[in-house]
Amino acid sequence: MxxxxxxxxxxxxxxxxxxxxxxxxxxxxxxxxxxxxxxxxxxxxxxxxDGETVELLKQKDTIHKSYALAINYLSYRMRSKKEISDYLTKKDIDAEQVHLVMDRLSKEGLLDDQAFANAFVETRINTSSKGPQLVKKELLEKGISTQIADEALKKISYDWQYDKAEKLTRKKWSSTNNKSFQQQQLTVKQHLIQKGFSHDVIKDVLTEFVKETDDDSEWQALVHQGEKFVRKYEQKFVGYELKQKVKGGLYRKGFPIDLIERFLDECMEEQM
Structure with missing residues (x-):
């Protein structure tokens, strides 16, 4: 004693x-x-x-300190169960105590993956332009189950996705206006995929956007690229060979053949 x-x-x-x-x-x-x-x-x-009581008090205090660490970590924002577990593990808390702390936090309503996922999605809706697939990827990386993530993602409506994807499309399109329509569409599509938007939303946005795009912009882009190819090849080629080089370059850029022929006829007569 x-x-x-x-x-x-x-x-x-x-x-x-x-x-x-x-x-x-x-x-x-x-x-x-x-x-x-x-x-x-x-x-x-x-x-x-007695010695047993002393050891119990020490263990209780160690668990309490671990709990205090978790509470402090939670004070900055909500956390997933995986985030708490990883954090305590990095602090060299043994697995049994991590389990006890997490169980207490769950009982107190401070650790709830569904509530965390719902809040996470709501924050993404209000503060970012990330599509649902990218948000889901983030949730899975935080240890959220697929079922819980899918339930939370129901908050992201089609109208929200369409609006965000349309704004991203206009911004990206304007930065690629010297490319062919085909290349612009591929560039924008890839950008929207990387942002996590569904194929249906991407298809709807691009279909509508292309309908309203000025046809003359394709011609202006082709002329811009065509003149670059002329400058590139005119030191080595002339006449028919020069036109073929320019034609091939424009075709690889995705421009339609009718506009390419128009450029060759109207803009390269002096090269023949």
Missing amino acids: VKISRISTQQKNKSRYNIFLEDERGDSYGFSVDEDILVEFSLHKGMEM
Whole structure:
């Protein structure tokens, strides 16, 4: 048996207490506990304890410190179960204690993957232009199950997706106006896929966008590219060979053959 000889408040943390023990060898520091544990076990000077009780108090305090770490980590934003587990593991908390802390957090309503996923999706809706597939990928990386992620993603409506995808399309299209329609569409489509939008939404947006795009922009883009090819090849080729080189370059760029022939006829007569 050992007896508590004195209890002192820690200087740097007033909610923690140092417990000093007295045994046949004299008075010495035993362990530290949080205020909650001090109150729960009614620890006081002169209280006698056996070795089993001392070990229990130490274990309780270790779990409490792990719990406090988790609470602090949660204070910045909601976390998934995986995020909490990974964080505590990195802090060298053993697996059994991690489980106990997470179980307590869950019972207190502080750890709920569905609530986390719902809030995460809501934040993405309000603050980003990421499509559902990209948001789902983020959720899965945070340890959210496919079922929970799919349920949360129901918050992302078709109208929201279409609106965001249309804005991204207009922005991306304007930065590729010197490319052929075919290349522009492929570039924009790839961009929207990378942003996580569904193929149906991408198809609908591009179909509508292409309908309203000015046909003259394709011609202007072709002229721009055609003149670049002329400058590239005119030092080595002339006449028919030059036209074939330019024709091949424009074709590989995705321009329609009728516009290519028009360019060759109207803009390269002087090269023949």
